[in-house]
Amino acid sequence: MSDAEVVKVEISFKDIFPTCQDNYNNYFFEREFHRSAVYSKISKACNDISVKFTPGARWNNTFYTSCDKLGYYLYKIKDKSDKDRMNYCKFFIYELKREANNKVRNIKTFDDVHNELIKAYRSEGLHGLGVCKEYISLMYDPLLLEIFKKFDELYKNFKYLKINNNKNTYAEKCVYKYDEISRTKKNVHENFVQKELDIFKREFHKYKQRNPYECDDNLLSRSLMIPPKSMINANALLRDIDSPVTWTSAGVLFFYTAYGSYLRPRRRMLKDMQYRKAKKHYELMNSFEQSQKNIIKNKHDILYNTAE
Secondary structure (H helix, E strand, O other), X not given: OEOOOXXXXXXXXXXXXXXXXHHHHHHHHHHHHOOOHHHHHHHHHXXXXXXXXXXXXXXXXXXXXXXXXXXXXHHHHOOOOHHHHHHHHHHHHHHHHXXXXXXXXXXXXXXXXXXXXXXXXHHOOOOOOOOOHHHHHHHOOHHHHHHHHHHHHHHHHHHHHHHOOOHHHHHHXXXXXXXXXXXXXXXXXXXXXXXXXXXXXXXXHHHHHHOOOOOOHHHXXXXXXXXXXXXXXXXHHHHHHHOOEEEOOXXXXXXXXXXXXXXXXXXXHOOHHHHHHHHHHHHHHHHHHHHHHHHHHHHHHXXXXXXX
16 A cells, blocks of 8 residues: 655644544444444444455455544544544544555555545444545555554553552663664654654643652653653742652662752742752752762773773
8 A cells, every 4th residue: 555645744743642542442432332323334344344444354454444443543533623523533544544554455545545544434334434535645654653553552651650550660661662763864844843742741741740750760761751851940840849758779869750950949049038948959859960970980990890
């Protein structure tokens, strides 16, 4: 399957991740619990289109489940306003293209895949599901699709971080996926990608500030773990004075708001009545920073002596 042409387009992930991403799955679960006439129509259409798109395939290799989820998603968003529907359509096009790239081998273009899918829905009396056709050109660029995929994975890891007890595992996944996106060749999408990375970093640190947890020492210096400059200010400093602390596996006492040694007090922004309290906190932070430096130095010394 190929695309007709590559079109440069301004795009934003605002409200796509995680809103549209979550609703795509929520709508499917909702459909499982509230089976209606729509369910039967989508199921029949997907049986037909699966035979056409993936002839001879079995189980997860067929297009049936993909068609089923996408159909119910379109049914749920078709009556939204044009403004609200746009982001949902961007996610729909991404998902359809991803599924088609993985499974469909006998349809030449993405336009044809989309047209055949909507035609199958319509043949079962499901009208109005072609509401995303005007946005198809947004995903013609293969690089943009790849960037979209990486952010999809990044936000999924962030979601699992929030709901999973093994937070360090998913914090690590977020850190490495964030670094991977930062290193990705972006071409005309450079500014857009950096903006989206900054947005994610702010959300990540807001979550860490509200939900302190223990993470491995080797993650502390990674790009994602360094707080945004906008969050390193006097107000943040004062708010974090009473933050919970805990011991890492290396025995370093630090704030799990992840500000650690990156905080620098801006005394000119502090009110006179807060100066003494902030000064004590700053001294404490310097102590933590020095402890971290000493541990890192000791690790290096051990490695050096071992090598000798």
